Ligand SMILES: NC(=O)C1=CN([C@@H]2O[C@H](COP(=O)(O)OP(=O)(O)OC[C@H]3O[C@@H](n4cnc5c(N)ncnc54)[C@H](OP(=O)(O)O)[C@@H]3O)[C@@H](O)[C@H]2O)C=CC1
């Protein structure tokens with residue numbers, strides 16, 4: 001039996017289009033036969049015409065409802081789950097609105113602006129018995145799953161250092177002048193850390209934290225950071241951080257730490273020619289070898305497993321390519337995960353547990369706190385404003 005999930009799309013911007021197009025791709029093209037997706041409704045706060053134009057553009061069926069308010073969408077009885085694609089400044093309010101209306105939710109990254117908001121969302125989802133997913137898409141890729149498995153199987157030994165760089169190579173003044181100004185707008189919780197630095201943190205967490213058995217996962221023991229602000233708006237345009245974790249392998253009774261070095265920037269590029277000439281964007285370094293990930297850290301397409309050479313033994317390097325099937329953007333993987341969780345009556349996904357999602361928000365709070373980046377109270381608030 002194929003389980004069918006009926007989606008509502010909240011907001012019609014850039015990523016909403018990518019996600020909706022991916023939802024409409026036949027799942028069997030990626031060898032998925034147990035779940036399928038229906039785009040049941042689309043809502044735009046800019047009016048019904050905008051929602052209808054979006055529906056036609058993404059080629060959603062003509063019986064898909066189009067609304068000019070988010071309120072109408074959350075009250076549509078034909079919708080099981082809502083994908084939230086508004087700016088992150090609005091994720092807390094929009095997710096609460098959906099949960100209070102009894103809808104399951106997949107919310108774009110970052111799930112909220114701060115950890116306090118995320119805790120409230122997960123609490124409400126729990127109380128109302130609703131599924132809620134932090135849609136940091138990269139985690140759900142086959143590439144990420146394969147890499148986590150290689151690490152969990154011990155193939156590169158204990159991971160003691162991860163270096164992850166998510167830097168876009170975008171002119172910040174151009175961002176500010178263009179329609180993409182959301183990314184550097186303080187009022188919309190802009191800045192490199194929340195926009196793309198979250199992917200460097202994702203790589204650090206999914207390789208150094210998530211690969212441990214649940215009862216061995218420990219929060220970071222220390223975080224250090226440095227930020228460069230964009231003078232016109234005060235958001236960060238370039239942020240670097242070190243996140244240390246306690247390890248489970250003390251040396252001579254002394255505690256030992258592993259650490260992730262994360263970088264993120266708008267004006268610099270981690271993969272300048274987009275062909276990997278500058279090297280990997282993520283390096284996962286273990287005591288018996290290294291995994292190198294190529295391509296933008298949010299959408300990598302290949303990786304190498306490089307065993308440590310010991311003595312004269314020959315070393316076999318494996319290079320694995322993971323293209324997205326059917327011309328997809330790669331967002332269908334998180335949708336499939338959501339469908340399976342809803343089908344199985346789960347409230348959270350094992351791939352991105354609520355606890356880990358909150359921890360990641362705490363890390364970003366900590367970095368912002370160290371570097372004095374605070375958003376307006378209307379954005380940081382934990383009050384629900386109807
Ligand atoms: N996973 C990924 O790869 C990506 C994720 N993202 C995340 O998705 C979210 C949206 O990003 P993106 O699509 O680039 O943003 P856009 O600016 O392209 O779209 C955001 C949409 O949100 C709606 N919206 C509601 N309130 C506001 C408001 N006050 N100001 C502006 N827009 C508003 C609008 O849709 P409408 O008028 O229809 O209501 C708007 O089109 C962000 O949180 C971002 O972090 C972004 C890009 C890639």
Ligand SMILES: O=C1OC[C@@H](O)[C@H](O)[C@H]1O
Nearest residue numbers: 109168183195196298299
């Ligand atoms: O989340 C993101 O990942 C993909 C990028 O293109 C985009 O700018 C960013 O928001």
